[in-house]
Amino acid sequence: MAGRVDLDGNTIKPITICMIGAGGFIGSHLCEKLMSETPHKVLAVDVSNDKIKHLLEPATLAWADRMEFHRINIKNDSRLEGLIKMADLTINLAAICTPADYNTRPLDTIYSNFIDALPVVKYCSENGKRLIHFSTCEIYGKTIGAFLPKDSPLRQDPAYYVLKEDTSPCIFGPIEKQRWSYACAKQLIERLIYAEGAENGLEFTIVRPFNWIGPRMDFIPGIDGPSEGVPRVLACFSNNLLRREPLKLVDGGESQRTFIYIKDAIEAVLLMIENPARANGHIFNVGNPNNEVTVRQLAEMMTKVYSKVSGESSLETPTIDVSSKEFYGEGYDDSDKRIPDMTIINKQLAWNPKTSLWDLLESTLTYQHRTYAEAIKQAMSKSTAN
Numbered sequence: 001m002a003g004r005v006d007l008d009g010n011t012i013k014p015i016t017i018c019m020i021g022a023g024g025f026i027g028s029h030l031c032e033k034l035m036s037e038t039p040h041k042v043l044a045v046d047v048s049n050d051k052i053k054h055l056l057e058p059a060t061l062a063w064a065d066r067m068e069f070h071r072i073n074i075k076n077d078s079r080l081e082g083l084i085k086m087a088d089l090t091i092n093l094a095a096i097c098t099p100a101d102y103n104t105r106p107l108d109t110i111y112s113n114f115i116d117a118l119p120v121v122k123y124c125s126e127n128g129k130r131l132i133h134f135s136t137c138e139i140y141g142k143t144i145g146a147f148l149p150k151d152s153p154l155r156q157d158p159a160y161y162v163l164k165e166d167t168s169p170c171i172f173g174p175i176e177k178q179r180w181s182y183a184c185a186k187q188l189i190e191r192l193i194y195a196e197g198a199e200n201g202l203e204f205t206i207v208r209p210f211n212w213i214g215p216r217m218d219f220i221p222g223i224d225g226p227s228e229g230v231p232r233v234l235a236c237f238s239n240n241l242l243r244r245e246p247l248k249l250v251d252g253g254e255s256q257r258t259f260i261y262i263k264d265a266i267e268a269v270l271l272m273i274e275n276p277a278r279a280n281g282h283i284f285n286v287g288n289p290n291n292e293v294t295v296r297q298l299a300e301m302m303t304k305v306y307s308k309v310s311g312e313s314s315l316e317t318p319t320i321d322v323s324s325k326e327f328y329g330e331g332y333d334d335s336d337k338r339i340p341d342m343t344i345i346n347k348q349l350a351w352n353p354k355t356s357l358w359d360l361l362e363s364t365l366t367y368q369h370r371t372y373a374e375a376i377k378q379a380m381s382k383s384t385a386n
């Protein structure tokens with residue numbers, strides 16, 4: 001840890017970070033990285049600490065004096081401003097961010113992603129504190145190419161689908177497609193942060209994650225989350241594989257995504273934390289443009305990888321089709337394709353992702369199998385006994 005230098009060769013001084021949403025998927029990996037590889041201190045804020053318990057206990061851990069947990073709901077807790085004042089940098093990860101909620105709980109989604117983030121921006125701006133805010137790749141919505149005729153050769157032209165921070169438009173569906181409540185709330189908070197920077201000098205960085213996946217993402221329904229809950233696709237498909245049921249392909253599984261390994265993405269966030277002069281005032285796509293698949297291809301690859309890591313044979317019918325209305329309910333809509341342009345992050349932070357989709361699925365599904373296979377077996381045998 002001694003002698004850490006930034007990208008310009010300057011010594012990095014230890015800082016205090018107020019991390020809101022530290023108990024979630026991304027927060028848990030970021031805390032792990034900061035504790036094991038840096039001298040920085042973290043004031044971890046969340047309503048839950050299940051995913052960071054291993055970093056908080058026992059008190060003999062090497063970093064025990066650099067990490068504290070504050071169980072705070074940022075909707076209604078006056079302690080928040082004090083913590084932001086104590087820190088050099090605030091990172092805001094807190095949000096409702098599972099698509100199953102966007103069309104079924106649009107009010108909670110909008111409040112969580114816009115209204116609840118407002119005081120965080122205000123406290124940072126008023127107290128002259130730096131802010132790294134987590135937005136989303138959903139901000140781009142659909143690609144321009146999605147509106148071209150299916151057989152148009154322009155659909156093959158990257159100008160019609162690669163998503164660029166400073167030039168791509170944000171294309172959302174109609175208001176009755178409540179799926180876009182999340183993207184729209186995230187867009188407005190981005191605009192507000194940008195305006196605070198322009199008018200009041202707020203030092204900010206905005207991160208747009210493109211489908212970061214890995215261990216500890218979401219929950220497995222009925223094991224460490226509600227039985228009827230619908231997590232993001234990695235956990236949905238993991239749950240199906242663990243239970244030996246077919247993977248459900250929403251509307252044919254034709255949508256395309258690029259998936260990035262959480263550990264690669266965390267490297268990018270650490271560069272932003274430790275290189276403020278290069279990161280301030282920027283919006284960064286953080287994704288892996290080389291890992292593009294359709295959701296159907298993802299299902300096929302996960303089935304193969306899971307077979308390898310579990311030693312179990314694949315099902316005869318590994319996937320089934322389901323309509324989005326049946327799976328998510330009224331008001332669902334989808335992003336067709338998400339390829340991040342990497343120019344800005346390459347130029348500012350010289351960062352590139354490393355891990356292939358196969359490799360990241362292999363390590364993630366090894367974790368899922370080790371963590372959940374036994375618990376699922378027990379839960380399933382209990383329910384057949386009843």
Ligand SMILES: NC(=O)c1ccc[n+]([C@@H]2O[C@H](COP(=O)([O-])OP(=O)(O)OC[C@H]3O[C@@H](n4cnc5c(N)ncnc54)[C@H](O)[C@@H]3O)[C@@H](O)[C@H]2O)c1
Nearest residue numbers: 021023024025026047073074094095097134136209211212
């Ligand atoms: N994982 C991805 O690929 C991805 C993609 C795009 C955007 N993001 C954004 O990154 C951020 C973190 O995502 P994640 O995948 O870690 O999600 P997550 O749900 O695992 O983590 C969010 C955390 O915020 C906490 N939280 C929510 N509301 C809170 C409140 N009112 N007070 C205190 N804590 C609260 C939750 O308890 C949770 O631990 C979110 O803003 C999300 O929109 C993530």
Ligand SMILES: O=c1ccn([C@@H]2O[C@H](COP(=O)(O)OP(=O)(O)O[C@H]3OC[C@@H](O)[C@H](O)[C@H]3O)[C@@H](O)[C@H]2O)c(=O)[nH]1
Nearest residue numbers: 097099136138211231232233236248249250255295334
């Ligand atoms: O069981 C499933 C689950 C999901 N899907 C499909 O898989 C795709 C990916 O779904 P995810 O649940 O991972 O979420 P999305 O990629 O649509 O959105 C995510 O992207 C970026 C973040 O802001 C959020 O984490 C989330 O909104 C969608 O097309 C979805 O319809 C299935 O086909 N079957």
